[in-house]
Amino acid sequence: MKLFYGNITENTVQINEDDQQHIAKVLRMREGEEISVTNGEGALAHGKLYFEGKKAMIEVTDVQLETSDFPHHLHIAIAPTKNIDRTEFFIEKATEMGVTEISFLLTEKTERKNLNIDKIRKQVIAASKQSLRFYFPQVNDLIKISDFLQKVNTEKTYVAHCHSELERQDITRLQIQKDICFLIGPEGDFSLKEIQVLKEKQIKAVSLGPQRLRTETAGVFVAAWGYEKMF
Numbered sequence: 655m656k657l658f659y660g661n662i663t664e665n666t667v668q669i670n671e672d673d674q675q676h677i678a679k680v681l682r683m684r685e686g687e688e689i690s691v692t693n694g695e696g697a698l699a700h701g702k703l704y705f706e707g708k709k710a711m712i713e714v715t716d717v718q719l720e721t722s723d724f725p726h727h728l729h730i731a732i733a734p735t736k737n738i739d740r741t742e743f744f745i746e747k748a749t750e751m752g753v754t755e756i757s758f759l760l761t762e763k764t765e766r767k768n769l770n771i772d773k774i775r776k777q778v779i780a781a782s783k784q785s786l787r788f789y790f791p792q793v794n795d796l797i798k799i800s801d802f803l804q805k806v807n808t809e810k811t812y813v814a815h816c817h818s819e820l821e822r823q824d825i826t827r828l829q830i831q832k833d834i835c836f837l838i839g840p841e842g843d844f845s846l847k848e849i850q851v852l853k854e855k856q857i858k859a860v861s862l863g864p865q866r867l868r869t870e871t872a873g874v875f876v877a878a879w880g881y882e883k884m885f
Contacts (some may be wrong), residue, residue: 656689657783660712662697667714674710677703683710694782694790696720723789724752727833728880731757731802732873733840736765744870744877745774749781749791751874751881757794759802763842769796799837799848803855806835812860813837813852814872815844820853822861825876830883836860836876841869 658677660669669677669691677683683703691699691712698721701714730753734741748756756778758769775793782790810833814825837844837852844852852859862875 655786656683656687657786658689658691659694659779659783660691660699662691662693662699662717662719664717664719667691667699667701667712667717669710669712674708677710678705678708692783692788694779694788696723696789698788721788724754724884725832726830726880726884727754728752728830728877729755729757729833729835730838730873730876731759731806731835732838733759733761733764733869734766734769734796735869736841738766738769740868740870741766741769742774742777744873745777745793746781747874748877749778749787750785751877752787752884753791753877753880754789755792755794757802758796759837759839760796760798761840761848762845764840767796771795800851803851803857807833808855808857811835811837811857813839813844813849813857814860814862814876815839815849816866817843817846817849818861820849820859822859825860825862825879828860830880834880838869838872838876 658669658673660667685704687703689703689712698718699714700716701712704711704713730748778791778793810831814836862872867875
């Protein structure tokens with residue numbers, strides 16, 4: 655399947671302008687080739703490519719306004735890394751493995767204070783198309799951890815940290831829930847003050863194993879854990 659992004663209604667399918675450029679100038683596709691278009695919200699259209707001037711269009715043969723998605727809502731709230739390439743690596747892999755929602759946390763030790771969210775959302779779209787996802791993950795703006803904690807269901811939220819002297823549950827023994835959220839700290843981990851706040855809010859702690867993982871590795875680990883549990 656050659657999957658592209660666009661707008662889909664019952665009567666029309668319009669390919670996104672960036673994807674139109676990619677079809678014509680990068681992929682150099684020809685009229686009559688079979689293509690598919692998703693709106694990232696579950697709709698999917700199939701048809702044949704044709705051109706009107708410089709515009710890439712689709713002659714629709716089939717439209718599904720609703721497709722199946724992953725059975726669980728996995729939300730990863732993660733502190734962005736100082737090296738943005740590491741965060742982008744996490745974004746790509748988490749998208750491929752079915753993460754539903756991604757938030758970025760501003761913690762005491764978070765070194766990166768600004769994010770180009772629009773760029774990250776475009777990377778999510780690209781990873782979704784590559785992995786044939788018809789529901790794109792939701793990407794939220796950078797938020798202070800104190801503000802984030804006011805919005806989550808603490809009964810369905812877990813924190814992964816490296817403080818081995820504190821009580822933690824092995825994540826491999828954890829059962830996935832319909833809605834579940836994991837918090838992952840920055841380089842240097844959450845501060846003891848932050849962990850104490852999380853504990854007071856009755857957010858349970860999990861261990862990802864005996865090794866100390868980089869922030870983005872921990873994020874990918876949790877995404878892979880969720881992916882394995884979904885099937």
